[in-house]
Amino acid sequence: MKPLQHLTILDLSRVLACPFASMVLAELGATVIKVEQPGSGDETRGFEPQLARDSAYFFACNRSKASITANLRSDGGRRIIRELAQQADALVENFPVGTLGRQGLDFAALSALNPKLVYVSCTGFGQSGPYAQKKGYDTVFQAMGGLMSLTGEKGGGPVKPGLPVADLTSGLWVAIAILAALAGREKAGHGAYVDFSMLDGQVSLLTLAAARYFALGEIPQRLGTEHPGRVPSATFRCADGKYAHITASDQHWEPLCKALQLGTVPIYATNASRVAHREEVMALLTPAVAKLTRAELIGKLDAADVPVGPVNDVAEVLADPQVRARGMVGSFDYPGVGEFKALALPYKFLGWDDPAIGAPPALGEHTEAILKERLGYSDERIAALRREKAI
Secondary structure, eight states: OOTTTTOEEEEOOOSSHHHHHHHHHHHTTOEEEEEEOTTTOSGGGGSSSEETTEEHHHHHHOTTOEEEEOOTTSHHHHHHHHHHHHHOSEEEEOOOTTHHHHTTOSHHHHHHHOTTOEEEEEESSOSSSTTTTOOOOHHHHHHHTTHHHHOSOTTSOOOOOSSOHHHHHHHHHHHHHHHHHHHHHHHHSSOEEEEEEHHHHHHHTTHHHHHHHHHHOOOOOOOTTOOSSOSSEEEEEOTTSOEEEEEOOHHHHHHHHHHTTOOOOGGGOSHHHHHHTHHHHHHHHHHHHHTSOHHHHHHHHHHTTOOEEEOOOHHHHHHOHHHHHTTOEEEEEETTTEEEEEEOOSOOOSSSOOOOOOOOOOTTTTHHHHHHHTTOOOHHHHHHHHHTTOO
16 A cells, blocks of 8 residues: 555646646555646647657656546536545646636635645745746746856856756645645644745755855855865866766865875865865865776775765666666556656655556546546536537
8 A cells, every 4th residue: 555545636737846746646646637638738748759649758747647638618627627626635736826716716616615625826936926927937936046046167157957956846845735734634624725836945945055145144156066065075077087076074084085195184174174275175186086087986985985976977877776776767658659767756665555657647548437437427428528628
């Protein structure tokens, strides 16, 4: 048995942040019913790279769900949502502010039908404030939330991270919100409304950068791979052109120096002294590392218990023996595609079944089954909904 097997999530979201959240819940055991627009579905089904009838982008965040189609602009489609919401534990949506209210599908309307419903609205800037109606995407939130200002080479311009960090972390925030509200429901006996702003989510991630500003009035500068409060903590180029990342605390300094044949350098024995003399420390370490291949460096530092790791590209990560041993790379079968590789959720349970990688749904694959089994619709009623283009 999986830990969320007793839950049903109604997912009215699309693209990335919320679909990622609901996929996490689905592979933890929840029944997730993804509601899509008839004919087109979630727009990521058309994103590159394309595979048969769908895309790898869609596959990445929509596994293990059921898909139904419902036209929310039609009476029949809205009725389906209301009836499913009465049976759901949680609903997640990421429409622009006010959209579902105009359709009679907002929290006020649906919680009147199901007082135990947890309803999460994920928008760019939240339901209130001067930016509530403003549009945005992942990189806009990275920029406005400060992450982009912190990322980039020393002396260079801002750089976005290599993944859509605002979307992915927002998905994690949404999943946490749903689980927290459901846990609270067990005590209080009623549902809740969660207003989540993706900008708020990025601001919350500033953590240490904000703490330095609060403590020192410091606006953190871009440092490339270096850490503002720890030296060394940086990526170094090795003799073979490959890169490795070293992060050392005080107890690692002497072993690091010995491994690099630098003897001991006691004037830099404390982190405070190394931070104060950052440029000198980096100038000492950089040529010493450059004499070794990456494999030689990692072998020496592993033997000395100095934290180090290769800067792996995606192919190297997915082939890494530790990643493989932990079962992080699996697969699912999809019609017209066959076996397709996928990343597992990073949980190993004792007391519950581990998450399992499931296939993503074809558009509307489960419409008839859900309408019949959950809502008791007849074949005739379903046929009528199709004629009305409600599904």
